[in-house]
Amino acid sequence: MAFETLSDADALPYAGGNPYADYRSGDFAFAALTDLADRRLGGAVIAANDELFAERENLLLPEPAEFRPHTFGNKGQIMDGWETRRRRGAGTGHPHPAAADHDWALIRLGVPGVVRGVIVDTAHFRGNYPQQIAVEGAELPGTPGPGELLADSTVWHPLVPRSPVRGHAANGFTVEDARRFTHLRLSQYPDGGIARLRVHGEARPDAAWLAALGTFDLAAIENGGAVEDASDRFFSPPANLALPGRSRAMGDGWENRRRRDDGHDWVRLRLAGRGAIRAVEIDTGYYVGNAAGWAALYGRDEQAADPEEWFELVPRTRLQPDAVHRLVLDAPRPATHVRLDVFPDGGVARLRLHGSLV
Numbered sequence: 001m002a003f004e005t006l007s008d009a010d011a012l013p014y015a016g017g018n019p020y021a022d023y024r025s026g027d028f029a030f031a032a033l034t035d036l037a038d039r040r041l042g043g044a045v046i047a048a049n050d051e052l053f054a055e056r057e058n059l060l061l062p063e064p065a066e067f068r069p070h071t072f073g074n075k076g077q078i079m080d081g082w083e084t085r086r087r088r089g090a091g092t093g094h095p096h097p098a099a100a101d102h103d104w105a106l107i108r109l110g111v112p113g114v115v116r117g118v119i120v121d122t123a124h125f126r127g128n129y130p131q132q133i134a135v136e137g138a139e140l141p142g143t144p145g146p147g148e149l150l151a152d153s154t155v156w157h158p159l160v161p162r163s164p165v166r167g168h169a170a171n172g173f174t175v176e177d178a179r180r181f182t183h184l185r186l187s188q189y190p191d192g193g194i195a196r197l198r199v200h201g202e203a204r205p206d207a208a209w210l211a212a213l214g215t216f217d218l219a220a221i222e223n224g225g226a227v228e229d230a231s232d233r234f235f236s237p238p239a240n241l242a243l244p245g246r247s248r249a250m251g252d253g254w255e256n257r258r259r260r261d262d263g264h265d266w267v268r269l270r271l272a273g274r275g276a277i278r279a280v281e282i283d284t285g286y287y288v289g290n291a292a293g294w295a296a297l298y299g300r301d302e303q304a305a306d307p308e309e310w311f312e313l314v315p316r317t318r319l320q321p322d323a324v325h326r327l328v329l330d331a332p333r334p335a336t337h338v339r340l341d342v343f344p345d346g347g348v349a350r351l352r353l354h355g356s357l358v
Helices: 056-060 207-213 238-242
Strands: 003-006 044-048 103-121 132-138 157-164 170-174 180-189 196-203 226-230 265-283 294-300 311-318 324-328 334-343 350-357
Touching: 044 056, 056 103, 056 196, 103 132, 103 157, 157 170, 157 180, 226 238, 238 265, 238 350, 265 294, 265 311, 311 324, 311 334
Parallel strands: none
Antiparallel strands: 003 170, 044 103, 103 170, 103 180, 103 196, 132 157, 132 180, 226 265, 265 324, 265 334, 265 350, 294 311, 294 334
């Protein structure tokens, strides 16, 4: 496990309420992986022993934390994060005496998976952040509640040992444990505020559930798909393409910058497994004057005779702004990866690849 942090000393000029270098742009290598705890995937903070000053649910909000000075409520300055009261003596609220010296929160991952890195973001907590944090993981079937997670029979594995953190900083920790987890326990010592928690890793959904579905979206993050790379991610991350539901605004899709050359933009995805794609949806919702003009889709099969060969799934097709394009493939062909090419540039809100595992 390695630790690194971005704080005031590494800061970029204050912009958009994010006063330190934006870790989503690659400041941590593991940050390119899926955020398994993303609220949009179904992640939730299902319990905390204390949240007097700021609600635990703020931990998983997808947008960066904001700070508005001199906005006071009945309990003090309103903070965009999870903040507990100051401890005075032995703590309460946890059934185990060993936890009486710290605060904790229980997180259900939006999609189970292997955790490769954790970011404990203390943005805007300057004089009220914890001294140390720790993160543990557990794997439980079904949808357990706090009582089951806190039971003596539940086995918790250390992902991030008790480690120091800095205030107003993105504190990043790499994780070496390669087991699959469904839930995390975030502990802070002794108390304080944490703005956001990001849990980056590789999705490992329930295989029995996918098998029972038969046909499903092979690209969806919640089903185990992942965006591996893209030519450009200037305005918004390409991982938005594989999020659940329709986009809600222009920034909720993938938009690249305007090209001033003869090239085109592209995004590459790894499918949930080797699958046969039967139908494709390309959604340009909310992109009106900046939608991609044309799109083409290619596949690659790692188990084929030539695993590097890209073959055409959808030929270059004209796209309309703010519209859902539904295309049925004549001859489904197994693929493990796909590449969406957009010409010459522009926004795509969602990409759906409906099919079944081979």
